[in-house]
Amino acid sequence: MAGNEIEKLIKIIAKLPSLGTRSSRRIVLQLLKKRESLFLPLIEAMGSVAENIKTCEICGNYDTTSPCSICGSNVREPHLLCVVQDVADLWAMERVSFFKGRYHVLGGVLSALDGIAPEDLNIESLLHRIKNENISEVILALPATVDGQITAHYLVSKLKDCAVKVTTLAQGITMGAELDYMDEGTLQLALNSRKLL
Amino acid sequence: MAGNEIEKLIKIIAKLPSLGTRSSRRIVLQLLKKRESLFLPLIEAMGSVAENIKTCEICGNYDTTSPCSICGSNVREPHLLCVVQDVADLWAMERVSFFKGRYHVLGGVLSALDGIAPEDLNIESLLHRIKNENISEVILALPATVDGQITAHYLVSKLKDCAVKVTTLAQGITMGAELDYMDEGTLQLALNSRKLL
Numbered sequence: 001m002a003g004n005e006i007e008k009l010i011k012i013i014a015k016l017p018s019l020g021t022r023s024s025r026r027i028v029l030q031l032l033k034k035r036e037s038l039f040l041p042l043i044e045a046m047g048s049v050a051e052n053i054k055t056c057e058i059c060g061n062y063d064t065t066s067p068c069s070i071c072g073s074n075v076r077e078p079h080l081l082c083v084v085q086d087v088a089d090l091w092a093m094e095r096v097s098f099f100k101g102r103y104h105v106l107g108g109v110l111s112a113l114d115g116i117a118p119e120d121l122n123i124e125s126l127l128h129r130i131k132n133e134n135i136s137e138v139i140l141a142l143p144a145t146v147d148g149q150i151t152a153h154y155l156v157s158k159l160k161d162c163a164v165k166v167t168t169l170a171q172g173i174t175m176g177a178e179l180d181y182m183d184e185g186t187l188q189l190a191l192n193s194r195k196l197l
Numbered sequence: 198m199a200g201n202e203i204e205k206l207i208k209i210i211a212k213l214p215s216l217g218t219r220s221s222r223r224i225v226l227q228l229l230k231k232r233e234s235l236f237l238p239l240i241e242a243m244g245s246v247a248e249n250i251k252t253c254e255i256c257g258n259y260d261t262t263s264p265c266s267i268c269g270s271n272v273r274e275p276h277l278l279c280v281v282q283d284v285a286d287l288w289a290m291e292r293v294s295f296f297k298g299r300y301h302v303l304g305g306v307l308s309a310l311d312g313i314a315p316e317d318l319n320i321e322s323l324l325h326r327i328k329n330e331n332i333s334e335v336i337l338a339l340p341a342t343v344d345g346q347i348t349a350h351y352l353v354s355k356l357k358d359c360a361v362k363v364t365t366l367a368q369g370i371t372m373g374a375e376l377d378y379m380d381e382g383t384l385q386l387a388l389n390s391r392k393l394l
Contacts, residue, residue, distance in 0.1 A: 005249055006259065009242040015235065017227050018220040026214045029285050031243075032250060032259050038212065039247055045206040046228075046240050052202055053229060062203065062229050088226050 006032075058129070060105030060122060062087055070094075070102055077101045079136040083126065083155065085109055085143055093141060101139070104129060109142060109151040118154065126155075130162050137165040144171055203229075255326070257302030257319060259284055267291075267299055274298045276333040280323065280352065282306055282340055290338060298336070301326060306339060306348040315351065323352075327359050334362040341368055 006028060014024035031039040055061075056068035063069055070076060080101025084090050090103050106121045130138065140155060142148040152168060159166050172190035173182060182190075203225060211221035228236040252258075253265035260266055267273060277298025281287050287300050303318045327335065337352060339345040349365060356363050369387035370379060379387075 005242065005246045005261065009239075009246050012235070012239045012242050017223045018216070019224075023215040025285065025288065027216075028246070029259075029283070030214050032246070032252075032284075035247065038209070039243070042206075042209045043240065043243050043247060045202065045209050046236070046243070049202045049206050049225070049229070050232065050236055050240060055229075062226075064202065086226070087229075088222065091222065 059090075059103045060087070060107060061090055061103060075100075079134060080139070081129065081133075081135045081137070082139045082141050084141050085148065089141065089143075099139075101137075106142075106151070109145075109147045110154055111147045121151075123155070123158065127158065127162070130159065130164055135164055137167060140166065140168045142168075256287075256300045257284070257304060258287055258300060272297075276331060277336070278326065278330075278332045278334070279336045279338050281338050282345065286338065286340075296336075298334075303339075303348070306342075306344045307351055308344045318348075320352070320355065324355065324359070327356065327361055332361055334364060337363065337365045339365075 010021065010024045010028050013019060013027055014021045016024075019027070031042070052064050053062050054064070054066040056063055056066045056071055058067045058071040061068040061070060065072065077100050081104055082093060082099055082101055083104045083106060084093065085106055085108060087105055090105060093099050093103070104122065104126050106123070106126070108116050108121055110116055110118065110121070129135065138155075138159060140152045142152050156166055170193070171186070172193060173179070173186065179187065207218065207221045207225050210216060210224055211218045213221075216224070228239070249261050250259050251261070251263040253260055253263045253268055255264045255268040258265040258267060262269065274297050278301055279290065279296055279298055280301050280303060281290065282303055282305060284302055287302060290296050290300070301319065301323050303320070303323070305313050305318055307313055307315065307318070326332065335352075335356060337349045339349050353363055367390065368383070369390060370376070370383065376384065
C-alpha cells in the first residue's frame with residue numbers, strides 16, 4: 001500500500017466517532033486529492049482550535065476564553081442555571097437561542113454499566129456554584145434515558161437542602177410527530193402529563 | 198455557540214466524504230475532549246502526510262517518493278500494467294497482495310452525466326507508457342458500472358493499434374454468495390461466462 005504516514009493517519013481518523021477504516025481511507029484519499037482546497041485549510045483550522053480553545057473553568061464549555069463568553073456575558077440571567085450532560089447538549093440548547101441563563105456541564109451521567117460514579121462528574125462544582133452564585137432555579141436538561149433520569153434523581157436528592165427551585169425539561173410528543181409513530185412509553189408519558197387548555 | 202474557530206473547523210470537517218454537520222460536531226467535541234491522546238497526534242499525522250506525500254509522476258499513486266515504491270520496485274513485473282479508476286482501487290488491489298505488476302491510475306471514468314471526457318483522464322500518459330515501457334498486457338480493473346464499462350470499451354478501441362494484450366477482471370458470482378441473493382444481471386453474466394471443469 002502507500003507510505004507509513006498515510007497508514008498512520010488512516011488509523012487515527014478511523015478512531016473518530018461515526019468513522020471506521022473504510023470511511024477513513026476515503027477521507028484520506030479525498031484530502032490528498034484536494035490538497036489546497038481542503039487538506040491545508042483543515043490542518044490550519046485544527047491547529048488554530050487546538051491552540052486557542054480552552055475549557056471554561058466555571059461551566060465546562062469550550063471557548064477561546066475562560067470564563068467562556070456565556071459565563072462572562074452580562075446580558076445572561078445570572079440566577080438561572082441549566083445542567084447538561086456534555087458540551088454537545090449545551091450547543092444544542094444554544095442553537096435554539098431561547099434559553100437566556102447560564103450552563104453547567106456535568107461531563108456525563110451516572111452509569112452503573114460504564115462505572116461512572118458521582119465523583120466522576122462535575123457535581124461538587126455544581127453545588128458550589130448554586131451556593132456561591134445565588135442561583136434561584138436549576139433546570140436539569142439531562143437525556144431522557146434511564147441513566148439520565150437516575151442522574152436527575154440523584155441531583156434532586158443532593159439539592160434538597162439548597163434553597164433552589166429544581167425543574168426539568170418537559171417530556172411528551174415531539175413537534176410534528178404522528179401519534180401512530182410514537183412509542184408507547186412516550187404516549188403514556190404525554191397522557192400522564194396532559195395539560196388543561 | 199462556541200468560538201468562531203470551532204465553527205470553522207466543524208464546517209470544514211462536514212465537507213469530508215461520509216460526514217455531515219452533525220457527525221462533524223461530534224468529531225470536534227471528541228477531539229477537544231481527547232486533546233492529548235487524539236487531537237494533537239491527528240494534527241501531527243496530517244501535517245506529516247501533507248508535507249511528505251507526493252503523487253507518483255508515473256502511475257498517479259500516492260507515496261513518499263515519486264516514482265512511488267511500486268513503480269520504483271525491481272521485483273515487480275515491468276511488462277504487466279493494471280489500469281484502475283483511482284488510488285482507492287489501487288490500494289484495494291494491493292491489499293490482496295496477489296497482483297505483481299504495476300499500476301496506472303486513470304483519475305476517474307468517462308461520464309456523460311458528470312461531463313468527464315477522455316482528455317480529463319490520464320489516458321495520454323497510459324498510451325505513452327504502453328509504447329515506451331514495452332508493456333505486454335494491460336489489465337483493465339475498472340468498476341463494473343455503466344461508466345466503468347464504457348471507459349473500458351473506449352480504452353480497448355484506443356489500444357487496438359498497440360501490440361498489447363488487453364484483459365479485464367472476470368465478472369460473476371462473488372465468493373461465499375448465495376445464488377438466491379444475487380441480482381439477475383450477475384446471474385446472467387455468470388451463466389454466460391461459465392467455465393468447463
